[in-house]
Amino acid sequence: MIDNNRRSFWVVLVLTIVLILSMACAVPSPEVTREAAGESADVTQEGEEVVSATPESQVAGGGTFVGGLFGTIVTIDPHTAIEFSDAIVNPLIWEGLVAMGADGEWKGKLAESWDVSDDGLTWTFHLREGVQFHNGREMTADDVIFSLDRILDENTGATMRAHFSKIESYEALGPYTVKLVLKNGAGTFLSQLGLGVRAAVIAKESVGPDGGITEPVGTGPFKFVEWKPGDEWRAKRFDDYWDEVAKLDEVVFKILGDDTVRLTALQTGEVDWISRIPYDQAVKLQENPSDDIVLELLYENRTLRLNFNHTRPPFDNLQVRKAVAYAVDKAEFNEAVWFGVGNPHNQPFAEGSFLHLGVDDPYRHRDIEQAKAMLAEAGYPDGFEFDVNGHPFYRDDWEILQAQLAQAGITANVEILDSAQWAKRGRELDWDLLVASQSGIYHWDRTFGYFEQASTASWLVGGYQNDTVSELLAEGRNQADLTKAKEAYGEILEILQGDVASLFIAGEPNVQAWRSWVKGYDPNPSNTSLVWPGGGLNYVTLEGK
Template identity: 35%
Template sequence: MNKLAAFLGATAIVAATSSAAYAARTDLVLGVVLEPPHLDPTAGAAAAIDEIVYANVFEGLTRIGPNGEVQPALAESWEISDDGRTYTFKLREGATFHDGTSFEAEDVKFTLERAMADDSTNAQKVLFSAIESVEAVGPVTLKVTLEHPQGSFLYNMGWGDAVVVAPETADGNKENPVGTGPFKFENWAKGSSVTIVKNPDYWGEPVALDKAEFRFIPDAAAAIPALLSGDVHAFPMFPPDAVTQVQGDPRFEVVIGATEGETILATNNGKEPFSNLKVRQAIAHALDRDEIIMGASNGFGVPIGSHFSPANEAYVDLTGTYPYDVEKAKALLSEAGYPDGFSGTLKLPPPAYARQGGEVVASQLREIGIDLEIVPVEWAQWLEQVFTNKDYDLTIVSHTEPNDINIYARDDYYFNYDNDVFDAVIEELDRVSDPEKRNELYAKAQRIIAEDAVNGFLFQLPKTGVWDAKLEGMWENMPIQANDLTGVRWAE
């Protein structure tokens, strides 16, 4: 071999080695705060379910994009009848479930009718209440007829609660989720992590990641060393009180975005003394939102005065409805018949915004004579005691479902709130498609529950994202309770 050939050969080897050394990695470890109770988004209210499987493992007819927009998913396109009642969907041809069975219109019909059924366990059954009938016209054609026009129908079909499941595997999705998404479920190490892997038979554009692990890391004490050591590459929701410890570190990107999480002091309106409007107004006047936001989210939250996201174009700033006024709060308590105050319980689920924010709220209410016993509960206990059985006085929770002010009109909801005027507004909203009219109705709905002081409206939960600076495609905001990995990749 002459010298030139030897040199070129050596150069080729170095180039190949260098290329291999700098090839973009295809694995990802995400730190998430909560472990889900199960993995079926059509059978549970916990946001932690959708945060793992939405858009990754399961898909719906539509999906919610990073800016809150409705996008096609398993429905490639659709036509709407002139009267706004009939939607004819053209479905994706060639899509399959992870067990190899084909995806067809009959699967969507099964999914929707299952969600609508009398014995449905779907936590958002109301999403399907306007559906009159579902017909599989052909393998890839579906016709849905509504009882009345519904402006939010396509948006509703993009919720995690509306993802499509197959009749063959639906009953097993809590432990072994089978969807049509770009990732397949691989393993759930209880108490530790959930792992998903690339679906080689995906109908759409392949994802860049071969494997993603959602690791459960509930507190800042564990999150910081996990990030700094590289054991975890990304935290979609990094503990707010730890953000300052990584800001300015060039290894990481820190992105403070918005969520749909209205963080509230949820109140049992059906239980004395909280059924008394003046008591609820007194509580509202006693809440110093700025102090709560600092204690619960290190100052990153945005104050709210009703159950509505400030990022929504229909938002009305109602934070001045009951301004912070301790003396006014005491006077209202006295007028309500509680001049010496009263005692109660404050049940707090695990997230820091609840546990830390709860300490601040309890201190503030103590100033007006309301003595609260703080009761820490795990999520399973919260879902059973508070959400299902309504066995509580007060609690703190973020409602992260998108655009969900209609929950205040639901019968037997855990707030125990009942207002016929509000219900009528929501009923009208459900039938209106005109954006301007819908915004007017949203504003009216916000004012009613703000004036009724149904709950203590605290702040909009911030999305405190922290991840490796080489990662691309992580969502800045969280318009739906999800960690969508379909566009995530490592920079080469």
């Protein structure tokens, strides 16, 4: 018996040691796979450059700025990028002809100025002279032509290709002049040209034989160094930048998907900047301000809305839609789902933005009696039931809406579908109510353009159709003078509101936080990137890090 025990003791001991050793061996393996993943991407990495990261010239306040991103970077090709993180890092390297300033107005970037013909269809861009690419070559009209060619080439898969199909012709009138002729749609043209860097001017040296970006050569304030997909992204200062030359030596973005991990990394100083902080944490940080961390809630043009299916009962009935609009408590929704940091509104265009339309919100305050009266008028004195196809993203949102509608006698049976099923049923208009959000709004047409059946996204707003709205939409799209266009869009909002075409509930803020040693950073609410005309990371210094 004793012998037996002793033997089993040794067996256990040996097993334990083996286990510990095998665990120790297993630790480095993630790094190996990460490296392999980096190599398989279509980006050439210059390993040696990484090692010699020491700056060529020492600048006061320089150093390495480290940002924490919540989503992975999907591509460094500005023409095909659509993901949130891509939109944050790409503008550090690439630039377009125009970009949106902090005041929501269009500013010249690579274009110094532009002229528009009286009919709004002929655009002449005068390029800035002496702008250098990262490889030292000067940017000229040929590069603009090359970039437009690439965007319009079907094989590129550029996100702006469909929008740019309205360009009839384009040509270089000289080394610094480009002329574009449009078929129509002058009003929205600048917003499409300046949407992030989706229409960036790239050097043809960037493009490999297969048409993809192999070596990013742009004109931005930072030069691309390396990208390890799913892990980190690096760029360094470009000393010959045409505008404000950066003081930072290097910019690194790490992918920290988990909210808690990202926030902790900021609190420990592992990263200097993060975006997207859970709202409950943001509120906590606001209430107990810290000397080490600066927090800012940015109200960009963004909305979460309730869309009605206009093609089938019960929501094809105006009284029923009004009942819903009266029953929804926007303020409570904001408090419940977003801890009160959102801004209840009647339009996606944030107050203070040029795009904001001065139209009052008739559904600002909840009115449950009105809601019940509307239901009775519509022939549902005892309310009704309907099924909801919920998107997993919006489960919390639906729980609140469900409770609010229930108080008016409307029973929403919520079923949570996966994204693919949700989109399929959505497109088939096989739903009654739909919650969806929209961001990246640089022009009214981005939101209102859905409200006619000719739009490809018409299904998202339930197939709404109103001929007056369609006429006004056409007017707005072709109006190159944005101040005049604004009047048309104000009228559209009045009509949509009268029809309760969609119920705009509230906008979520873009929450950013950074260490207080980051100086000179004043984020721009109209632009999700970290570089914009007159501000951004190229104005930032690190002091006392």
